[in-house]
Amino acid sequence: MGNARKVTRLHGVTAALLAAALALAVLVAGCGGSSDSAGASGGGKLDVVGYSTPESVYQESLEPAFEKTAAGEGISFSNSFGASGDQSRAVVAGQPASVVHFSQAGDMERLVEEGELVSKSWEKQPYGGIATDSVVVLVVRKGNPKGVHSFDDLQTKDVGIVTPNPFSSGSARWNIMAVYGTAINEGKSPAQALEAVKTVLEKTVAQPGSGRDALAAFTQGEGDVLLSYENEAIKAEKEGEDVEYVVPSSTILIETPIAVTESAPEPAAEDFLNYLWSDAGQEIWAENGYRPVNPKLVDPKQFPTPKELFKISQFGGWGKVNDEFFDDETGSVAKIETELGVSTSG
Amino acid sequence: MRTASSARSRWSLRTLGLGYLALLLLAPLLLIFYRTFEHGLAPPLEAITSPDGLHALKLSLLMVAIAVPLNTIFGVGCALLLVRHKWKGNAVIDAIINLPFAISPVVIGLSLFLLYGTKGWLGPTLSEVGIEILFSVPGMVLASIFVSLPFVVRETVPILQEIGTEQEQAASTLGANAWQTFWRVTLPAIRWGVAYGVVLSTARVLGEFGAVSIVSGSRSGETETLPLFVQKQFDNFNFAGAYGASVLLALLALTTLLAMNVLKRKEDA
Amino acid sequence: MSAHPASATSVPAAPRAGIRLPGLGAGLGRGTVVLYLSVIVLLPLAALTSQAFEDGFSAFWTQVTSPQAVRSLELTVGASLIVVAINAVFGTIIAWLLVRDEFPGKAAVNAVIDLPFALPTIVASLILIELYGAHSPVGIDIALTRAAVVVALLFVTLPFVVRAVQPLLIEMDREMEEAAASLGASGLTIFRRIIFPNLLPGLAAGVALAFARALGEYGSVLLFAGGLPDTQVSSVFIRSQIESGNNVGAAAVSVVLLSAALVMLAAITLVQRWGSRHERSSGGGLTLMPMSGADITAEKDDDENR
Numbered sequence: 001m002g003n004a005r006k007v008t009r010l011h012g013v014t015a016a017l018l019a020a021a022l023a024l025a026v027l028v029a030g031c032g033g034s035s036d037s038a039g040a041s042g043g044g045k046l047d048v049v050g051y052s053t054p055e056s057v058y059q060e061s062l063e064p065a066f067e068k069t070a071a072g073e074g075i076s077f078s079n080s081f082g083a084s085g086d087q088s089r090a091v092v093a094g095q096p097a098s099v100v101h102f103s104q105a106g107d108m109e110r111l112v113e114e115g116e117l118v119s120k121s122w123e124k125q126p127y128g129g130i131a132t133d134s135v136v137v138l139v140v141r142k143g144n145p146k147g148v149h150s151f152d153d154l155q156t157k158d159v160g161i162v163t164p165n166p167f168s169s170g171s172a173r174w175n176i177m178a179v180y181g182t183a184i185n186e187g188k189s190p191a192q193a194l195e196a197v198k199t200v201l202e203k204t205v206a207q208p209g210s211g212r213d214a215l216a217a218f219t220q221g222e223g224d225v226l227l228s229y230e231n232e233a234i235k236a237e238k239e240g241e242d243v244e245y246v247v248p249s250s251t252i253l254i255e256t257p258i259a260v261t262e263s264a265p266e267p268a269a270e271d272f273l274n275y276l277w278s279d280a281g282q283e284i285w286a287e288n289g290y291r292p293v294n295p296k297l298v299d300p301k302q303f304p305t306p307k308e309l310f311k312i313s314q315f316g317g318w319g320k321v322n323d324e325f326f327d328d329e330t331g332s333v334a335k336i337e338t339e340l341g342v343s344t345s346g
Numbered sequence: 347m348r349t350a351s352s353a354r355s356r357w358s359l360r361t362l363g364l365g366y367l368a369l370l371l372l373a374p375l376l377l378i379f380y381r382t383f384e385h386g387l388a389p390p391l392e393a394i395t396s397p398d399g400l401h402a403l404k405l406s407l408l409m410v411a412i413a414v415p416l417n418t419i420f421g422v423g424c425a426l427l428l429v430r431h432k433w434k435g436n437a438v439i440d441a442i443i444n445l446p447f448a449i450s451p452v453v454i455g456l457s458l459f460l461l462y463g464t465k466g467w468l469g470p471t472l473s474e475v476g477i478e479i480l481f482s483v484p485g486m487v488l489a490s491i492f493v494s495l496p497f498v499v500r501e502t503v504p505i506l507q508e509i510g511t512e513q514e515q516a517a518s519t520l521g522a523n524a525w526q527t528f529w530r531v532t533l534p535a536i537r538w539g540v541a542y543g544v545v546l547s548t549a550r551v552l553g554e555f556g557a558v559s560i561v562s563g564s565r566s567g568e569t570e571t572l573p574l575f576v577q578k579q580f581d582n583f584n585f586a587g588a589y590g591a592s593v594l595l596a597l598l599a600l601t602t603l604l605a606m607n608v609l610k611r612k613e614d615a
Numbered sequence: 616m617s618a619h620p621a622s623a624t625s626v627p628a629a630p631r632a633g634i635r636l637p638g639l640g641a642g643l644g645r646g647t648v649v650l651y652l653s654v655i656v657l658l659p660l661a662a663l664t665s666q667a668f669e670d671g672f673s674a675f676w677t678q679v680t681s682p683q684a685v686r687s688l689e690l691t692v693g694a695s696l697i698v699v700a701i702n703a704v705f706g707t708i709i710a711w712l713l714v715r716d717e718f719p720g721k722a723a724v725n726a727v728i729d730l731p732f733a734l735p736t737i738v739a740s741l742i743l744i745e746l747y748g749a750h751s752p753v754g755i756d757i758a759l760t761r762a763a764v765v766v767a768l769l770f771v772t773l774p775f776v777v778r779a780v781q782p783l784l785i786e787m788d789r790e791m792e793e794a795a796a797s798l799g800a801s802g803l804t805i806f807r808r809i810i811f812p813n814l815l816p817g818l819a820a821g822v823a824l825a826f827a828r829a830l831g832e833y834g835s836v837l838l839f840a841g842g843l844p845d846t847q848v849s850s851v852f853i854r855s856q857i858e859s860g861n862n863v864g865a866a867a868v869s870v871v872l873l874s875a876a877l878v879m880l881a882a883i884t885l886v887q888r889w890g891s892r893h894e895r896s897s898g899g900g901l902t903l904m905p906m907s908g909a910d911i912t913a914e915k916d917d918d919e920n921r
Contacts (some may be wrong), residue, residue: 008361047565047568052581055581055582056583056584059398061568076567077565077567078565078567078568078569079565079605080563080565082858083858085859086859088474089858089859089860090563090858093463093464094463094464094469094481095476095479095480095481095563096565097564114439136626153867167859168855168858168859180471187535204842206759206844207843207844208841208843209842209855209858212581212582213581213841216581216839217759217843219748219749220748220758220759220841221749221756221758221759222759222843235583239583246762276666335410341682341683342683342844352768352802355802356716356749359708359711359712359716359752360712360716360718361706361713362705363705363708363709364712364718364724364807366705366708366709367709367724367727367728370766370769370770370773371727371731371773372727373746373748374739374743374745375730375742376744377742377745378742378745378754381745384809386851400775401835418650422647422649423628423647423648425643426644427641427645427648427653431641431645433643433645434848435649439649439652441692441880442652442656442657443652444883444894445656445660445730445876445877446656446879447824447828447880448827448828448876448877448879448880449828449872449873449876450830450832450833450849450850450853450869450872450876451831451833451834451850451883452815452831452833452850452851452853452854452869453663453831453850453853453869453872453873454855456663456865456866456869457659457660457662457663458659459857459863460659460662460666460866460908461658461662461663465663467658467662468658476696488655491655492655492656492659494657499778504868532799549732551690552751553733553734553735553736553737553738554735555737555833555834556736556833556834556850556854560854560857565670572735573736573737573738573834574811576735576737576738576739576741577838580741580838581810581828588741589867592738592741592742595735595738596734596738598733599730599733599734599735599738600730600733602735603727603729603733604726605724606726606729606733607722607725608727608810611660611797614801
């Protein structure tokens with residue numbers, strides 16, 4: 001056996017090859033896979049990160065339409081959508097984002113505070129930095145067999161409610177504030193209003209992670225009534241699901257914030273946002289069931305105005321509301337959820 | 347055993363066993379094929395050939411192209427090591443190699459997420475030199491390698507044990523060096539086992555969902571593999587897209603099964 | 616080639632050469648293997664464990680004993696136990712049919728058994744929800760229920776027992792069975808007394824692997840059973856904790872699952888060590904670890920005795 005040295009070389013060569021291959025593969029994949037979003041001339045890549053429901057609007061309508069405009073030529077998109085709170089945390093954890101669109105302002109503020117990823121003055125954008133509006137509606141089975149017409153009905157009637165978990169989903173927080181706000185505006189005290197929230201949560205049979213997940217659960221047979229965005233209800237009807245929806249006379253105006261991130265490729269990102277606020281963009285939103293922020297474009301037949309529409313500003317804005325109601329440990333809703341045995345960390 | 351009762355028991359066994367398979371495996375599979383093409387070829391085809399769909403397919407294939415060769419080289423080398431060299435640590439190596447069989451893909455994804463994240467041990471350092479692991483292809487490659495690690499080793503080891511060293515020794519005495527012996531004697535003997543392992547690894551990488559879902563962020567057009575694409579389409583009520591991609595993956599799976607069967611026969615021969 | 620003096624002393628007289636590299640070569644190879652395994656497997660798992668205990672043991676414990684974590688663990692373990700029991704029975708029956716029976720299409724059935732292995736789990740979820748969900752053509756709707764968890768797990772763990780038992784059945788010596796039959800034993804007795812004990816090592820290994828797989832299963836359960844509090848298995852729970860930013864909680868429950876997996880692997884190794892006292896089958900096939908560490912380190916005495 002006189003091959004000791006040659007044979008050593010065999011293993012040495014294999015070892016070196018393997019190490020080199022591994023390193024090379026990772027590097028090549030890293031360079032080839034990730035796109036050059038910074039400094040790409042004559043085009044660019046926008047990473048859109050948003051809350052769960054508008055995914056198809058972006059992917060199927062807004063982005064293709066923008067790409068056809070002069071400003072949008074050569075721009076390509078990557079998309080990531082999910083529960084608003086989760087998406088916000090993912091961006092803080094490093095997920096690439098150029099344009100962020102959340103369902104409540106608190107998820108935007110997290111990016112300002114925790115990563116300086118979005119400018120403090122995002123609210124000074126057109127329309128206060130709000131991309132679209134909606135309202136909280138009650139989605140029911142076709143024919144509304146349980147006769148649910150308002151948030152008060154939720155408390156008095158025998159229904160199983162579906163609403164997302166407020167600690168992962170922005171949609172859920174709107175739902176809860178709609179219940180709370182309706183009670184307050186009827187003249188109830190804050191404590192009584194919280195009781196109303198508690199009653200609703202007690203009757204909740206499912207708390208999925210996001211607004212979209214909640215719709216999926218409802219259409220698959222869970223519960224009798226779903227609390228959701230008007231645009232989700234419209235989408236469900238369009239998809240031919242066996243449901244209908246009720247716009248309560250007292251409900252909250254859902255305002256979903258949007259902004260560009262500090263690392264976004266410019267001017268592409270700004271151009272995209274301006275497109276979303278343009279008449280063309282807002283009409284696309286309207287076609288998909290979202291209320292335009294431009295009041296001139298709101299068709300009252302498609303989007304009836306509830307008699308007692310209120311806003312989150314009535315309660316001090318999301319900053320205050322998130323602290324008071326939805327803080328993981330000290331929030332009043334967190335306490336209710338813990339009492340009911342529901343996870344307050346998602 | 348040719349009594350009437352044994353014929354009866356034979357038939358009841360058949361009904362039980364085959365009925366179970368029909369309900370659990372066959373029926374769902376057939377239904378998906380039916381639903382996909384219910385409204386014709388166009389809707390699923392359109393979804394698959396959309397930019398995101400094509401990108402997802404390419405990305406899945408890229409994962410295979412990187413992870414499988416690496417694990418094959420590793421697998422053969424490691425098998426040689428384990429079988430031909432006695433070492434106290436071999437049992438530990440063997441145990442580690444078995445881990446991917448038993449760990450949840452979510453746990454795998456989380457581990458990678460924690461290691462390479464912004465607060466992880468390696469994340470910040472790598473970021474500084476411009477290497478992004480998470481939300482990007484490298485992380486997905488690492489996840490793919492992790493889950494498909496054992497297969498080539500597992501298939502090669504028993505063959506190496508069985509064939510013994512006589513032929514290799516003979517080659518050596520005839521003057522072949524180690525490399526020649528490997529190429530001309532060992533490799534041909536283990537090739538069907540290796541091929542089988544490669545097919546298994548490929549299937550595993552193509553089908554990987556949970557771990558990749560966590561490390562990639564499932565960014566469509568960027569880090570969305572075909573299985574992730576299926577989930578995304580389903581979530582958006584795009585059933586044609588979800589079914590279309592599922593059928594494609596199912597066809598790939600059936601091809602894998604075919605390859606597995608052919609190779610298994612050659613391996614056993 | 617004349618024998619090199621150094622190698623002459625290092626090569627033992629026993630027939631164990633071949634691609635064998637004394638000294639540096641083997642060391643380098645081993646080093647590479649260890650490095651590869653460390654980077655790919657060990658380092659991430661270490662980071663996981665470290666995160667789980669980052670805030671101390673009591674924090675770990677709080678996370679693991681939170682109501683939802685416990686609920687998901689109960690569901691996961693419970694469902695997994697039911698599933699491996701069912702598949703142990705059906706898997707054996709199917710293996711029996713494949714080995715001892717003849718029927719048209721047997722080859723196709725044999726091939727199709729591995730489908731749950733080759734099919735992406737998310738596709739499994741989709742096909743199950745189509746057939747047994749809200750839009751079911753046969754009117755069976757078990758989506759978003761605990762039953763869905765069981766059915767999904769049955770699907771993905773089906774091949775394990777079949778493939779573990781099949782080789783043993785193939786290899787089995789029929790003489791004893793025939794002797795017993797000629798002595799008047801019934802089919803059931805023969806199975807119970809003769810066949811079953813021989814299958815036990817394979818069955819046990821298959822069950823253990825199926826159990827480990829069921830504990831950690833994610834994709835197939837995700838769409839079909841959903842993530843509602845009552846139907847949330849541990850892997851889905853872990854995922855939701857990650858999304859909520861509760862890394863410690865996610866890592867803590869992951870460590871629990873990981874420990875269970877390690878226990879299962881140890882059990883399989885023991886079973887195979889026990890089983891290797893008997894005649895070893897060729898071990899090919901998708902199975903589970905055809906040869907575990909037991910055989911590799913035990914330096915098969917058979918070889919030397921030949």
